[in-house]
Amino acid sequence: MTSQERRRIVVAMSGGVDSSVAAALLVRQGHQVIGMMLRLWSEADNGQGPANRCCTLDAQYVAQRVADILEIPFHLVNVAERFRREVVAYFIAEYAAGRTPNPCILCNQRIRFGWLLNRALALGADYLATGHYARIRHEGGTYRLLRGVDRPKDQSYALYRLDQHALAHTLFPVGSYTKARVRQMAREMGLPVAERAESQDLCFVADGDYRRFLQRQAPETIRPGPIRDLAGRVLGEHRGLPFYTVGQRKGLGLTARPGRPGEAPQPLYVVALDPAENALIVGPAEALRRRTCRATQVHWIRGQAPEAPFRAQAQIRYRAPETPVTVIPFPDGDVEVRFDEPQRGVTPGQSIVFYRDDEVLGGGIITH
Amino acid sequence: MKTRRRIYLDHAATTPVDPRVVEAMAPYWNEIYGNSASLHEFGRQAARALEEARAQVAAELNCHPTEIVFTSCGTESDNLALRGIAWAARKAGRGHHIITTAIEHHAVSHTAEQLRDLFGFEVTFLPVDRYGMVDPDDVRAALRKETILISVMYANNEVGTIQPIAEIGRIAREHQIPFHTDAVQAGGTLDLDVQALNVDLLALSAHKFYGPKGVGVLYVRRGIKLVPALTGGGHERGHRPGTVNVAGIVGLATALRLTRTNREEENARLRRLRDRLIEGLLERIPDIQLTGHPTQRLPHNASFAIRGVDGEALLLGLDLEGIAASTGSACTTGDPEPSFVLRAMGLPYEWGVGGLRFTFGHQNREEDVDAVLEVLPPLVERLREMSPIGAPGGS
Numbered sequence: 001m002t003s004q005e006r007r008r009i010v011v012a013m014s015g016g017v018d019s020s021v022a023a024a025l026l027v028r029q030g031h032q033v034i035g036m037m038l039r040l041w042s043e044a045d046n047g048q049g050p051a052n053r054c055c056t057l058d059a060q061y062v063a064q065r066v067a068d069i070l071e072i073p074f075h076l077v078n079v080a081e082r083f084r085r086e087v088v089a090y091f092i093a094e095y096a097a098g099r100t101p102n103p104c105i106l107c108n109q110r111i112r113f114g115w116l117l118n119r120a121l122a123l124g125a126d127y128l129a130t131g132h133y134a135r136i137r138h139e140g141g142t143y144r145l146l147r148g149v150d151r152p153k154d155q156s157y158a159l160y161r162l163d164q165h166a167l168a169h170t171l172f173p174v175g176s177y178t179k180a181r182v183r184q185m186a187r188e189m190g191l192p193v194a195e196r197a198e199s200q201d202l203c204f205v206a207d208g209d210y211r212r213f214l215q216r217q218a219p220e221t222i223r224p225g226p227i228r229d230l231a232g233r234v235l236g237e238h239r240g241l242p243f244y245t246v247g248q249r250k251g252l253g254l255t256a257r258p259g260r261p262g263e264a265p266q267p268l269y270v271v272a273l274d275p276a277e278n279a280l281i282v283g284p285a286e287a288l289r290r291r292t293c294r295a296t297q298v299h300w301i302r303g304q305a306p307e308a309p310f311r312a313q314a315q316i317r318y319r320a321p322e323t324p325v326t327v328i329p330f331p332d333g334d335v336e337v338r339f340d341e342p343q344r345g346v347t348p349g350q351s352i353v354f355y356r357d358d359e360v361l362g363g364g365i366i367t368h
Numbered sequence: 369m370k371t372r373r374r375i376y377l378d379h380a381a382t383t384p385v386d387p388r389v390v391e392a393m394a395p396y397w398n399e400i401y402g403n404s405a406s407l408h409e410f411g412r413q414a415a416r417a418l419e420e421a422r423a424q425v426a427a428e429l430n431c432h433p434t435e436i437v438f439t440s441c442g443t444e445s446d447n448l449a450l451r452g453i454a455w456a457a458r459k460a461g462r463g464h465h466i467i468t469t470a471i472e473h474h475a476v477s478h479t480a481e482q483l484r485d486l487f488g489f490e491v492t493f494l495p496v497d498r499y500g501m502v503d504p505d506d507v508r509a510a511l512r513k514e515t516i517l518i519s520v521m522y523a524n525n526e527v528g529t530i531q532p533i534a535e536i537g538r539i540a541r542e543h544q545i546p547f548h549t550d551a552v553q554a555g556g557t558l559d560l561d562v563q564a565l566n567v568d569l570l571a572l573s574a575h576k577f578y579g580p581k582g583v584g585v586l587y588v589r590r591g592i593k594l595v596p597a598l599t600g601g602g603h604e605r606g607h608r609p610g611t612v613n614v615a616g617i618v619g620l621a622t623a624l625r626l627t628r629t630n631r632e633e634e635n636a637r638l639r640r641l642r643d644r645l646i647e648g649l650l651e652r653i654p655d656i657q658l659t660g661h662p663t664q665r666l667p668h669n670a671s672f673a674i675r676g677v678d679g680e681a682l683l684l685g686l687d688l689e690g691i692a693a694s695t696g697s698a699c700t701t702g703d704p705e706p707s708f709v710l711r712a713m714g715l716p717y718e719w720g721v722g723g724l725r726f727t728f729g730h731q732n733r734e735e736d737v738d739a740v741l742e743v744l745p746p747l748v749e750r751l752r753e754m755s756p757i758g759a760p761g762g763s
Contacts, residue, residue: 008688034688075684115755122754123685124747 008032009171010120011129012112013066013074015059018131020066020193021182022173026129027070034125035067035074038116040107041084041204043216066191077119079111086110088204088217095214095242096221098275099349102158102318103202109161117166129171133179134159135358136167143167145301145360150178157318160353160363161299214242225278227254230271230287238280241273246347247288254282273348289342295352295364296334302361305329312354312361314339316346327354335364374690375736379576379668379729380525380553381694385619386578386730392622393580396615404612405603414614421614421621428624429570429587430561437586437607438617442552442573443475444597445586446519448608449548449569450479452594453517454489459595463514469494469502469531470712472521475571476550480519490514499661500529500713504536511543518547522554522570526709526725527660528669530558537566546592552576552584556627557635557667568592572624574616578730579623583616634730635667641728641737645670648741653748659710659723668729673715674722677751679707682724685747691740694725721757 011023013035026033037060060076067074087107094101117128133148134156143164148154162170174182186193205213214221222240229235236254238244243251248270269288272281293316300306306329313322314337324340337352346366353363376384396417402410404418419433426433439445450466457463468480470493483489492510496502502520518540523530533549540547548569551560556577562570570587574580588594588607600609627634646658655675674682679695686693695707706720726740 032688034684073684073687119681119755122750123681123688124750 006030006032007126008034008124009127009129010034010036010116010123010125011072012116012131013037013063014131015062015066015193016131017183017186017191017193018133018174018179020063020131020191021186021189022129022131022171023066023072024070024185024189024191025173026171027072033070033072034120034123035063035070035072036077036116036120037063037074038083038111039076039078039080040111041080041088043204043213062193066193069191077116079115082115083107083111083204092214092218092221094349095210096218096275097349098241098273100245100347101349102351103204104158105161105351108158113159113162113166113170117169121169127169127171129173131174132159132172133175134172135175136170136172138168142302146175147355147358147360148172148175150180153179156355156360157315157351157353157363160301160351160360162301163299164301164303167301211243223278225280227252227280227282229268230281230283235268235282241275241278241280244270244273244280246270246272247345252280252282285344288344290339290344290346291342292336292338293343293346293352294334294336294367296367298329298333298335298362298364300362301359305333312356315353315355316343316366317350320345322355325354334367374692375732375739376692377726377728377732377736377740378692378694379556380528380666380725380727382575382581383556383578383729384731385575385580386623386626388626389579389619389623393615393619396618400614404614405601414612417618418612418614421617424621424625425585428560428628430563431587432590434605435588435590437588437604438612438620439584439586439608440582440610440613441584442473442550442571442576443584444608445571445573445584446473446475446548446550446552447479448586448594448597449571449588450476450483450517450519451597452607453546453548453569453592454483454487455595456593457516458487460593463512463516464488465490465492465512465514466517466519467492467494467507467510467515468519469496469521471496471500471524471526471709472519473525473550473552475552476519476521494520496529496712498714499664500524500527500659500709501661501664502531502536504532504539507536508539511539511545515543515545518545520547520549522549522551522565523558523666523669524660524709525553526707526723527671527713528553528666528725528727529660530554530664530666533565533567540568541566546589553666555624557631557638562587562589572620574620574623577623577627580616580619583613583620585620638667638728641732641734642668642670644734645726645737645740648737649744652741652745656748657719659713659715666727668727669725670727671723671725673710673719674724674748675719676722676756677748678721678757679723681751681755682722682744682747685751686740686743689739689743689747691743693740694727695723718757 009026009031013019064074087103090106091101091103120128132155133150133153135146137144147156221242224237226234227236227238266284268282271283271287309326309328312327314325326338328336348366350366351363352366354361400413402414404414422433422436425436480491484491494502494506520531520536522533537547546568549567551570552573555572568589572585574583598609603609657673659671659673706717707723710720710723
């Protein structure tokens with residue numbers, strides 16, 4: 001975006017500090033800014049539980065107040081049914097299949113930078129802006145996605161499924177600032193948001209406890225079954241696979257098993273979930289260490305899939321540190337990833353995202 | 369990106385206060401500020417203004433001044449009519465059946481539903497035809513021994529259809545059942561002669577006809593018993609307690625008188641604007657239809673259903689171009705709910721969510737119509753292409 005031109009920009013506002021400052025920065029640059037707040041699904045919508053923790057009335061009120069202060073229009077956009085159909089249903093289906101989903105990634109792809117972006121464009125907007133900590137760079141006809149400047153706050157991991165169309169029409173106004181600077185700007189601009197808490201992951205899980213959410217919303221996904229060791233011996237009974245995640249040690253309900261004669265007792269970890277057998281597989285710490293994994297539904301930011309193996313840094317969870325890998329593309333689009341250092345916590349359903357320096361190359365969903 | 373002059377085409381939502389009304393109200397804030405119920409001269413001054421306003425309103429409605437009750441808004445007038453009649457019937461041990469329609473404003477329908485759900489009344493919601501019109505024969509057929517009230521709006525707020533009030537009133541009178549009409553949308557443009565209309569209760573709101581917000585009227589025919597919906601002092605002949613809003617009432621009376629002075633000419637002018645917009649949009653947009661009755665409609669109302677887009681998105685798009693319109697559907701965009709009025713008229717979902725209403729007023733000119741004709745067709749096309757309703761979004 002050339003900075004001189006006045007553009008029409010829709011800002012996805014949450015009532016939080018980041019999107020509020022994003023809107024304020026664009027207003028200050030002289031653009032025509034329209035605030036929109038997504039009203040997502042919550043359990044309260046059918047009287048089954050408390051409100052969605054992100055789009056509460058309180059958050060709505062704050063977002064509206066910010067819009068009033070900035071003198072921009074503000075619209076609440078109800079996408080509850082679409083969100084339930086596309087994101088919540090996926091979340092439940094993934095747990096039912098023994099995987100650990102990341103619904104924020106899908107929401108970004110389908111709802112925020114899918115549906116809302118298209119709606120903004122249809123209304124004649126040039127861009128959709130959000131308060132994400134990430135950056136977009138336009139170089140040689142291609143849009144590149146970069147980490148936010150504030151490395152600990154970087155949110156590029158959750159944005160790796162954005163395509164060129166979305167990136168061409170997206171702005172991340174706070175991505176070039178640190179969170180501390182953004183908070184300071186909010187105070188300087190007199191926005192009533194500087195001290196508000198961070199928005200929440202799993203916003204639609206009323207009490208933040210996804211296991212209880214599944215018990216309420218999809219009780220059929222929670223069936224007790226056997227806990228087995230790597231040799232297939234039954235050690236006990238689990239409460240339902242969604243209660244467990246790979247790498248988990250606590251809450252297995254197993255008494256510490258004695259080791260072989262002369263050895264100390266070994267702590268047991270969740271090594272895998274076996275939905276076909278409804279079995280929980282446990283093993284010693286070393287069984288968690290993985291040298292490779294596979295990923296499917298792979299998305300490449302620049303649009304083209306690489307053909308040859310390449311070196312990259314990888315992140316296997318949202319807040320995981322980078323680790324060096326070799327990525328081996330398959331003709332069907334999936335990839336195999338070889339870790340230089342064996343990794344613990346490689347979890348089916350989570351996304352693995354590839355970086356080179358600050359640039360997001362792409363990523364996929366871990367299958368095994 | 370160009371910015372155009374703002375164009376207001378939402379006069380059914382509210383109107384600007386006529387400067388002559390502002391002037392008429394001016395003395396009643398801090399010169400003649402007495403409480404009209406006070407016995408001293410300050411109070412008497414206010415009371416004189418109040419009774420003068422009452423006489424003016426009565427003259428416009430062709431009724432006796434003692435039949436005029438001032439309230440705080442149209443909604444309160446409707447509430448007072450329905451609750452007042454229902455509770456009076458309950459008190460007298462009479463019937464418990466209310467007849468109304470499927471397309472009433474919530475001020476009537478939600479009040480009727482509350483009377484049903486909390487107070488044991490039975491309510492018949494009459495259907496409408498595809499033009500949003502109530503059939504007087506349906507009213508007759510719905511009558512029961514226990515019927516205590518008929519309430520049918522004069523003109524619909526969303527699609528502008530004018531109901532056969534005088535005819536329904538005749539039926540009500542034959543059976544000696546009180547007949548209420550919510551005339552809030554009709555106040556600025558239609559005939560308000562309560563004798564010709566055969567109504568016993570009629571609700572108006574000042575801000576719909578260039579008067580101030582926060583003041584309404586309920587006409588109550590002599591002999592009709594009402595239990596007050598608010599309890600308190602004995603103001604407004606015991607019908608409506610609360611210190612009287614003298615300034616607002618003076619404004620209401622002035623505004624009502626002004627709308628009556630050149631009503632026919634202004635209505636003809638509004639009809640020309642309305643018809644120009646209707647013809648222009650029907651010509652330029654595929655899959656659009658006029659909603660409401662083609663001829664029996666408010667002079668200033670042009671309302672449409674546009675297939676495959678939601679009205680809220682159209683509103684946002686128009687707003688961004690400086691054009692203010694309205695829709696009847698729920699107040700959120702995204703997953704639109706079809707308007708209950710359009711649903712009652714039998715429109716399917718993909719049409720019912722695309723309701724869009726333009727309502728003209730004194731200040732509108734032909735170039736305002738031209739602006740809509742320029743902006744709306746490409747907006748509809750973009751929305752249909754990029755953000756159609758019902759289809760999953762995104763990549």
